[in-house]
Amino acid sequence: MSENGKNPKMDIPDLERRPNPPGWVQPKAPYNPYDSTDLRPAEGYPSEYNSPSSMKRNTGHIARDLTDYQKIKIDMKKLQYYPRPPSELYPGRYKVLRRVNYKSGFTKGADLTAKVSIYGVIIFGVFFYKWNDHDNAFAPFRRLQLRIKEFIIGDLSVDDYNDLYNYKVDLPIPQKPLPSRMYEKNAENNLVGESATNNEFIKDRFGNKHVVYAEHIKQKEDENLVKALEIAQRQIELNQLNGSDSNVDQKKKPFWKVW
Template sequence: MTNPKKPEEFERRPNPPGWVQPKAPYNPYDPTDVRPSEGYPSEFDPPSSVKRNSGAPVQDLTDYEKLRVDMKRLKYYPRPPSELYPGRHKVLRRINHKSSFVRGSEITAKVSIYFLIAFGVFFYKWNDNENVFAPFRRFQLRIKEKILGGLSPADYNDLYNYDQTKSIPQKPLPSIMYEDNEKKHLVGGDKTNNEFIKDRFGNKHVVYAEHVTQRQEESMLKAMDLAEREIELKKLRNGLRQTDESMSTNSHDQKRPSWKFW
């Protein structure tokens, strides 16, 4: 039994005349890379991951797609050659173009925003009504009571003696929006006065209510002025009566003789 020959022992057929050692993959931008007449096999069978290209150099520098394909086929990376180590390339490092001032300003802005959000949610008392921030406010007061051991009367009332049925006062709707809601039959009915569609008043109702209160205040002021005038007139009348009585008594005493004692 004969042993099979090793691959090194097979004889290779000679290269055809005019054959040039290829610089695979072919670089069309390298003037020293002479292209043989029959071409390179890599030009006709490109990898499936790389788009098929014509193999001609890029004439227009704005044809970035073709440049990208060529660079990917060439496995070319734009790295400058090393000055210390021949045949090696310099290592490109990512440069942080942000200055320290920009980084500091970003950090300051983020910290301030987070601080304002936390302060507004947990530590700030927005109003006296039951709103969305009330549970956070009570949580803050409980922690404050545990740490400090006591609360001020106002904080104690906010924590324990608060009115749960108190609602947030609603702002009046603009007249245009209220009229639109009236046209759509969204106000003024029991069917529409539910938790989703509320019968909110408009600006015209606020103006009319202020007008009514103003008339009531004016009438009350007029009544108070009339009462004050009547009181002053009574005082004047009483003063005139007293002066008349005193004058009459003085005149009677002057007419009576001095020797009469009765």
């Protein structure tokens, strides 16, 4: 320590790298602590003196077990070692390390099965399945499949023929009623019954309460019709009973009574 209490080494700016100590030999490659043939220089490897970074730190000991891959990976990164074997054909260059195909037969079979299943479902849903009777997004693919079928087989069933040639383009798709909250919200925002806003995106759709009210009216009409039928049936029965009673009275009258 100096007289002013500061370290004299701190006063000297480190503008250049310190020269190598006497006897230091250039290493053949970045030091590999797990390679028995790669001897560590006595003076140490320059990468050992690099400034610390955000890299994870080990306990300070090399991995005792070669299966401790995480620790070996950290050590290799700290020492800036990349295991690239030298090329035998091109001096001064390294071999290109290719990825090893580590997938087992089961993994390959599972991947193939998943891909075939997904593509099969997509092709079946697009070309070979009739979703509904309306003109939807998959209808052209369905008709293409029917044209190919007609070209190969030469004949189609009645339903397939109608789907291919006699389909209705303007057949409206039935709409489900809106929930009461959504209908009331649209009514508050003036989106119901307005000609300016009643376009293909904001439609004047009916709500659940309208369906319930219509069913209530229909039920009342059915009940009145049933009551009217019961009254008519009862009147017919009464008329039949009255007619039978009058016939009996006529039969019981003496022959001399005209009135």
